[in-house]
Amino acid sequence: MTSYEEYFGNYLKQADIRGDMVVTIVQVKPEMVGRGKDAKEKLVCYLREFDKPLILNQGNSAAVAATLNTTQIEEWANQKITLYVDKTVKFGTETVGGIRVRVPNAGVVE
Numbered sequence: 001m002t003s004y005e006e007y008f009g010n011y012l013k014q015a016d017i018r019g020d021m022v023v024t025i026v027q028v029k030p031e032m033v034g035r036g037k038d039a040k041e042k043l044v045c046y047l048r049e050f051d052k053p054l055i056l057n058q059g060n061s062a063a064v065a066a067t068l069n070t071t072q073i074e075e076w077a078n079q080k081i082t083l084y085v086d087k088t089v090k091f092g093t094e095t096v097g098g099i100r101v102r103v104p105n106a107g108v109v110e
Contacts, residue, residue: 011033012055012099013099014085014098016050017083017084023047023049023080023083024049024080025046025047025048025078025079026046027046028077030042030043031044042055043056044056045076059100060100063100063101064076080104081102081104082103082104083099084099084100085099086099
C-alpha cells in the first residue's frame, strides 16, 4: 500500500522506507536545511535508490561512520548501508519513529 506521505517533502522520511533497505551512498555533503532564520547546516546524504536525499542526524552519521570504518564523509561514496524505520525514536517526550542506519545484512532485499 502507498501512503500519501510519500509524495510530500524534499527529504526521505519514514513513509519512504519499506522494511530493511540496502542503499548505496552517492555523496554526502553539508547543506543548509530549513528556511529563513530556521535554516541550519546539516549533512545531507544522496542515495542511488532514491530521488530524495536523507538528512543525517548525529546518531545516523555516527552509525554510517561506524559501519564504514571512517569518519571522512568523502570516503562514504559508493558504499552500502541499510536504512530501516525504528518506531521507538523519540522527539522530546513523544515517540515519533524515525529512519535509522545499520550495517547491510545478508539476505536483505535490495
